[in-house]
Amino acid sequence: MRERYDVTVIGGGPAGLAAAIAADAAGARVLLIEREARLGGILKQCIHDGFGLVRFKEKLSGPEYAERFIEQFRAAGIDAMTLTYVTAIEPLTDGGFCLTAVSRDGVTAIESKTLILATGCRERTAKQVAIHGTRPAGVYTAGTAQHLTNLRGVLPTKKCVILGSGDIGLIMARRLTLEGAEVLGVYEAKPTPSGLTRNLHQCLHDFNIPLYLSHTVTRVFGEDRLTAVEISQVDDAMRPIPGTESVVACDGLILSVGLIPENELAETLGVALDPRTKGPVCDGSLMTSCPGVFSCGNALHVNDLVDYVSESGEQAGRAAAAFCGAARDLAPIEIGKELLYLVPQQIDRNADNSAVTFYFRSRAPMGKSRLRLQCGDAVLFEKTYPFLRPPEMERLTVDLRDLPAGGALTAQLDSLEGGA
Amino acid sequence: MEQLVCIVCPRGCTMTLNDTPDGLSVTGNACPRGKAFAIAETTQPMRTLCTTAATAFPAAPVLPVRVRGEIPKDRIFDVMAAINAVTVDFPAARGDVILENVCGLGVDVIATSSLLSEEGERP
Structure with a gap:
């Protein structure tokens, strides 16, 4: 007979662990599936500190943060399959899903009433940022460089250039410097840095690593191993400006050029994705467009703090445990152009909306600004922010119990700076 | 200013x-x-320092460690050198001291993962 679970969580990183613990605490029979040998996800290699400030009021390293959850997970006696890969998910005719999982024991079929997709995100690669030239060794994503340095104990470069000012790139600039590599500079095509301001300071300024804005890598040189990269200035549309090229000798190019939520499994289920977040369109309980399928963590949208990843995992876990297949009355939220994205993207009018947690980012850096949520002409909620920066996600909880009937839901961000 | x-x-x-x-x-x-x-x-600018220490265990060649308290910013590379001279040869658990009073700064270096103690439990 096939195993039948109430909740199956796919992914054993911070989102999946929190989801499984929350669903178990709510009384559900839970299974967690992880493709790696150890639980913890990307936190295993994030050995720097700064995790858990919101949740634990402590500055923990990635492994410390993850292991707190892993210990809780084990103490609860929740079923887990590691070194296991989910290859297919099919909806069952009587509700629920059948998963095909491949592990060292072979192929297993598992039935589950609900699914939580906690599959995290992937790094954009050199192919996705159109760098020309040869294909030498020495071009790594920041995550790969981090894996080699922090888990394998191998230094991937002696002298490198970092493309992209995302947080992992900044963290790796410091990490490689500490281990004795020379980091020649961080090049960012955008006119503003992508990473958190504190990381610009503690990772670059502390080690005198220069940051070049509006610059990008346009070409790589080298046959077997990278020998140099070509750097160009870019214009407002991030197009390289001819005549500005310069060649920098190095044996490593580290790419920190963005993260994309991983939703291959979600797509096989026909889950609708939001082109802004590249994660599933969800309601206030983090249920996707597919009833019984929930999303959380970086699979839902790329977070900058793990504390919020865990929080969304817990939300999804509780909601999945409580899932009973009730009909939804979904009201999409239209967002204004100043918002880069807003999660959740829709509200189920039939659900208990007494505490809906929203996450958003502004499209561009803004001074004093106001977020406003409306239903038709009625203002449901507004909040003023002293400043907003796209790298820093904002989170807020709103009581939406008394949603006026009818009327479109809208969210918009207005600048309150002089003249506006 | x-x-x-x-x-x-x-x-x-x-x-x-x-x-x-x-x-x-x-x-x-x-x-x-x-x-x-x-x-x-x-x-006196102070910083934390997170890095890895080499281990004697082939399955986990490095162990994540950090200083328990802050250290002066200008001693970061001295502390790195001290940590890089260590090989962890016991199955350290999270919080175990890897290096006492590093560089005489009054701060211990501790393991931030139970990776080694758990690896030991595996068949």
């Missing part, structure tokens, strides 16, 4: 330091930790 960005938490407040007759004044900080950080930056 000097401006600096707080690194205590992800909020990253931009703070302004001013020399006043009553001593240093700090503005722009959202909490007292920011003020303390700003003042330390002008006197």
Whole structure:
């Protein structure tokens, strides 16, 4: 007979662990599936500190943060399959899903009433940022460089250039410097840095690593191993400006050029994705467009703090445990152009909306600004922010119990700076 | 007048330091930790340090470690050298001391993962 679970969580990183613990605490029979040998996800290699400030009021390293959850997970006696890969998910005719999982024991079929997709995100690669030239060794994503340095104990470069000012790139600039590599500079095509301001300071300024804005890598040189990269200035549309090229000798190019939520499994289920977040369109309980399928963590949208990843995992876990297949009355939220994205993207009018947690980012850096949520002409909620920066996600909880009937839901961000 | 960005938490407040007759004044900080950080930056900047230490276990060649308390910023590379001279040959658990009183700074280096003690349990 096939195993039948109430909740199956796919992914054993911070989102999946929190989801499984929350669903178990709510009384559900839970299974967690992880493709790696150890639980913890990307936190295993994030050995720097700064995790858990919101949740634990402590500055923990990635492994410390993850292991707190892993210990809780084990103490609860929740079923887990590691070194296991989910290859297919099919909806069952009587509700629920059948998963095909491949592990060292072979192929297993598992039935589950609900699914939580906690599959995290992937790094954009050199192919996705159109760098020309040869294909030498020495071009790594920041995550790969981090894996080699922090888990394998191998230094991937002696002298490198970092493309992209995302947080992992900044963290790796410091990490490689500490281990004795020379980091020649961080090049960012955008006119503003992508990473958190504190990381610009503690990772670059502390080690005198220069940051070049509006610059990008346009070409790589080298046959077997990278020998140099070509750097160009870019214009407002991030197009390289001819005549500005310069060649920098190095044996490593580290790419920190963005993260994309991983939703291959979600797509096989026909889950609708939001082109802004590249994660599933969800309601206030983090249920996707597919009833019984929930999303959380970086699979839902790329977070900058793990504390919020865990929080969304817990939300999804509780909601999945409580899932009973009730009909939804979904009201999409239209967002204004100043918002880069807003999660959740829709509200189920039939659900208990007494505490809906929203996450958003502004499209561009803004001074004093106001977020406003409306239903038709009625203002449901507004909040003023002293400043907003796209790298820093904002989170807020709103009581939406008394949603006026009818009327479109809208969210918009207005600048309150002089003249506006 | 000097401006600096707080690194205590992800909020990253931009703070302004001013020399006043009553001593240093700090503005722009959202909490007292920011003020303390700003003042330390002008006197003795302190940092935490997270790195790895080599192990004697082939399945996990490096173990994540960190200093238990802050160390002076200008001693970071001395502490790195001290940690890089160590090989962890026991199945350390999270919080175990890897190096006592590193460089005489009064701060221990501790393991931040139970990776080795758990690897040992596996068949």
